[in-house]
Amino acid sequence: MKKIFLLSIGFAPLFLWAQNVEFDKANFKDKKVELKEAIENLRVGDYHYFMAPFPQYPQGIPFYERANKFNPNNAVLNFKLGNSYLHSNQKFKCMSYFQKAFALNPTVDPAIHYYLGCGAQLLKDWDKAVASYELYLKTADPKKDKENVLSATKKIDECKTGKKLVAAPVRVWIDNLGREINSDAPEFGMIMNADATEIYFTSRRPTSTGGLKDESNDWYEDIYSSKFENGYWTTAENVGAPLNTKGHDAAVALSPDGTKMIIYIDDNGDGNLYESVKKNNVWGKPKKMDNDISSSYHESSAWYSPDGNKLYFVSDRPLDSQRGDAKDKDIYVASWNKNKSRWENVVRLSETVNSPYDEDGIFLHPDGKTMYFSSKGHQNMGGYDIFKTVILADGTFKKPVNVGFPINTPDDDVFFVVSANGKNGYITSFRQDGFGEKDLYKITFLGEEKQPMLNAEDILLASNGTVVREKVIEQKFEIQKSELALLKGVIRDAKTNQPLEASIELINNENNTTIAEFNSDAVTGNFLVSLPAGKNYGIAVKVDGYLFHSENFEIPSESEYEEFSKDVYMKKVEVGEVIVLRNIFFDLAKFSLRKESQNELDRLTKLMQDNPSLRIQISGHTDSRGSATLNKELSANRAKAVVDYLITKGIDKKRLESQGFGKEQPIIADEAIAKLKTEKAKEEAHQSNRRTEFKIISK
């Protein structure tokens, strides 16, 4: 009956008639020396295989392989080799050994059908895998073999999911990032800044800091980096101290602006998260994160929200340590308390996201609402799969969706990051076209299949013979959107051009709340701010001793990805300097200040308070459309409204002047506007001309 089943699911017919050969003198009478050597290899292999509490399966493989070369027909050795490969980075190799072990001895292991199922699943041979798991379940003892029985039951579901996903693959290109990044050693866990110009990843290379190997005989993990310059990745370099130490150092997360990094450090078996801050373009010494984050349990993955106010992280802490609940890795979120300068309010994400199985490898897109994570649960095709969810407006999560094959495979798929524009992703993968072990790969999302368009013609009227072209209805497409804008640039002194370290305040103009604060780098002056769609942003740049600079960005919901490059030139408090107040708003054709102006007005108030001798002129300007008289009157009233506000805040009216210039002093002349190509650009130019300014009269 067993043989019939074996044939029916097609396992290893080539091995059917092979005979089990023991490592026995009687079987190798003429090869005593070789037998002795093989038995020694078996012994070393077994040493690794049976290592307690953590077997060293990969380490035993070379020894088993040598023994197997001498005697390829030993069922137990084939089984052990299969199981060793199953627990290695070359899992797909396990199947041929399990098949041979089974062919040599169908009872080689009570769970052989379970393992044959695992092998078939890894090879995406779904039907055979299901058949094997089902056969295993028929013979297994649900009490004695509880763990494998539960696993087989789950794996049957995984195979069903896998079959569906493979039948409808997502359209992507998956490309190795190349020799500049990947090496013969394992590379994994790539992280990047929001505009994907700078990446960090972990590798076990011989250049590892300290030159040490761990108990697995692998080089210690170190962090490497590369930059995207002129269309190419620069050769990856070890980032050195203080990020890399003699121990394991793994990059976990990078803030969107690339100035903060979270690092995983295995503190004597208690994995913890550390944070390093980049200052003056140099990474600082990593500091262990607060106890609420880096607990006595294992924390392995994390990601910042784009505004830096939330930290999502993975921990295997029990749901209730008092109850001693089972530990599985779940995703938690902590909030940043600005006043206390610490992470607090740690909350486990809901069960919409956290399955009964392990979650890991979080990545929060710079849009602030799309989260990718890996899970062994949900609708999974084997091992960890990558899932996508969306944080809804009320803070709940959409049901996670498997990102599909071939991004996900029956093996573990972890560490997935997506560029801000949503067009590319990056994964860690072990593939046969790699340079060695795990490599980093770029995914190009091709979107929906682009359907070719055909044309037809008919003679519609019988009497005139005119050939009429059939109307073509074009394919409807969901445009790939990344509801996000990135603002990046350099902050400099307006006169010397020297880069400046500035504080950048990001304000939600709708409710006058500060969303986040960032700093530009003191050495480079670089800054990068992620602006998720659906808000009107005020951006205030401040440097001590300089006048503040403000910008306004309206990023509508449903908008497409956009990158703004804006270098900011800071002006010192000097007579004659003019600053445009971009975040002062009036209703159309009116001069009453809108509440969204509050933050900007308060900055101006503070400037006047900090510089008590300062005298300024507030001026109003309109665009060139409409009546000159009305424009002048409107602009004068608007300037006066600002002055009146400052007076209500206690600024002496003698220090304030107001004037309306109407359309007399445009920033962009009408002739230049007329030359602009799009209506949008023209409207933006008109908008630039409609403004409120202040000018320093004396100080």
Next chain:
Amino acid sequence: MKQKIGLLLSGFLLLAITTWSQNQNAKNNDSLFISAAAQEKFNAGVGAFEKQDFASAVTAFSEAIEVSPQFAKAYLNRGYAYLEMKNTASAKADFLQTINLDKSAHQAFFELGIIAQRANNNTEAMGSYSKAIELNATEAKYFYQRAVLYFGQKDFPAAKKDLDAAILLKKDYAFALNDRGSVFREMGDLPNAIKDYQAATVADSKLTIAFNNLGSVYRKSGDYDKAIKAYSDAIALDSKFYLAYNNRGFAKFSKGDFQGAINDFNKTIELKDDYAFAYNNLASAYIKLEKYEEAIQACGKAINFDSKYGYAYLNRGIAYEMLRNVENACSDWNKAVEFGIESAAVFLKNSACSN
């Protein structure tokens, strides 16, 4: 196809003149004013016309007119004869003179409508047909010809109304049934289009275009098997009907039979080797079979025949993208956008072009 329609129209005239001649013999209303000699010449003209000796017919009718200058029907018949001789100017002059002599000569109005329509003077044609209908609302062809004008103006409700009238007068009017099918099709009423095209093929089992049109409506309805059958019927009637091959290929493509589609598109090209649509369609099928190099070649040929063929650029762009030649794909989609293909703009956004 135009030749066939010419013959059909000639048949129209012969029938008209024969009928009229019979009427003359039966009633001879003009005899009160027309001399017997003129009538004899007139009858000789009718005889010559029936023998398709149009030059002799013109001579005979002219002699009748010479004898009796008020002989309106002689002008009318001479006009018909001139039309047969392709002497449109003389024909038109005779029809005008007919009306001059007999304000109720609806046939002359109708013929003037035909002449104006052929000269693309649709306003004049519309006026003439309307006048003919006003004078005689029992002639199906008058309604039919006006419907054709309405169709050209995309006034489908008006076209339908006239075709309804034509079909009411002549139930087996195959042309009108076909054309009303086309009206329904243009109005998006595919079930009624199918009914009318089917009725047209029953009324005239050799009306190739009706079978082809029936196929196209089935195709648009998603009934690809019936579409393929109808196109095949059209091809069986006219093995050189390249449109039916192209359309059948389209139906096979839509059904997922890409190799069958390729065979039909190649046959189309064999029959009409400068037919850009067939090359573009061929490329589409190659894309589905992941034969991207072949698709690029086929699109290239389509573009050679029509350098502003947006869909060929669109499709070639798809093939280039699948070959990972992003630069060429983006260039082609930009061209497609330039030639008005909206999908191409979306392709540009949903691709590496916008990275």
